Amino acid sequence: MRLLIIEDDQGLALSMKLGLEKYGFYADVSNLGLEGEEKAYANEYDVVLLDLNLPDKDGTDILQFLRDSGVETPVIIITARDEIEERAMGLDLGADDYITKPFQLLELRARIQAVVRRFHGRTSPVxxxxxxxxxxxxxxxxxxxxxxxxxxxxxxxxxxxxxxxxxxxxxxxxxxxxxxxxxxxxxxxxxxxxxxxxxxxxxxxxxxxxxxxxxxxxxxxxxxx
Structure with missing residues (x-):
């Protein structure tokens, strides 16, 4: 399963990439919003992990662009605990789930699998x-x-x-x-x-x-x- 991580914290992004690869995922990383937006638009990912606070383009704007462009790839928002309004806005714009920092990779893995399961119309994990x-x-x-x-x-x-x-x-x-x-x-x-x-x-x-x-x-x- 191939993921895209759009996260400006390079240390966190690398930690997510390496940790998720241990679970059998394969991840591309973008530390800038515009670059991540371009990758998400041009490639077919199974899930996009999208930080909201990016230096060059807000994560909610990226999500809106993708949905307006017809990109249906499941999106999980990565958010800080005090970003309740932005989190709600992201869900309203078509995000499939969110996870708050700090988080455990085991929980992130479970959320990824859950949104993929829903995306493909399945209820059973098997x-x-x-x-x-x-x-x-x-x-x-x-x-x-x-x-x-x-x-x-x-x-x-x-x-x-x-x-x-x-x-x-x-x-x-x-x-x-x-x-x-x-x-x-x-x-x-x-x-x-x-x-x-x-x-x-x-x-x-x-x-x-x-x-x-x-x-x-x-x-x-x-x-x-």
């Missing part, structure tokens, strides 16, 4: 597709109740495909969500991860759960064709 179950919180996957041992990047791919189910998803879309902005799109490593994930799911189920639709992309098949 994504179930036929005999396949994907748990983003524990980063585990089972087939028929049996745990499938996945490498971190293999799980990242599976989680994103499960979130997008039943839609077909291109490799480019997957790459955009499971790597940060430093990823080299010409790298062949993503194909390797797809191949290994496809094999592991097939071994666990006895059929092809992960299917490649030629010329379109990848999808998760609920039952045998």
């Amino acid at each position: 994504i179930t597709i036929g005999e396949l179950s994907v748990n983003p919180a524990s980063r585990t996957a089972t087939v028929g109740g049996v745990l499938v041992e996945l490498a971190p990047k293999e799980f990242d791919i599976l989680e994103y495909l499960a979130q997008k189910h039943p839609h077909v998803t291109t490799a480019e879309e997957v790459a955009e969500h499971i790597y940060d902005e430093t990823f080299d799109p010409s790298s062949s490593i993503l194909r390797v991860h797809f191949s290994r994930l496809k094999r592991k799911l097939a071994d666990a189920s006895g059929r092809e759960i992960l299917q490649n639709i030629r010329g379109k992309g990848y999808w998760l098949c609920e039952k045998e064709n």
Whole structure:
């Protein structure tokens, strides 16, 4: 899952990035509002973490620009405890949640997962597709109740495909969500991860759960064709 952190406190932003990456997220960071606004507009993130008090453009103005521009990416406001009016304004403008400083990364992780779940119209934290179950919180996957041992990047791919189910998803879309902005799109490593994930799911189920639709992309098949 790929995040954008717009936070002018460089120490806090780096701490958030490194801490969230330990939970399996991948984060880009902007310490300036205008730069963050441009990234949020130009790229497809799963969640934007938006500080309100930025040096060059107010966070509420950034949020209003994104919503007016049709950007529906979930936004979690990062706010100080005395910013009640700004917090309320942010929610009125279309923010999905807020978290007050100081906060624990464990709480932030839970809030991120909750807004993503709501964004995709799910109520359960576990994504179930036929005999396949994907748990983003524990980063585990089972087939028929049996745990499938996945490498971190293999799980990242599976989680994103499960979130997008039943839609077909291109490799480019997957790459955009499971790597940060430093990823080299010409790298062949993503194909390797797809191949290994496809094999592991097939071994666990006895059929092809992960299917490649030629010329379109990848999808998760609920039952045998």
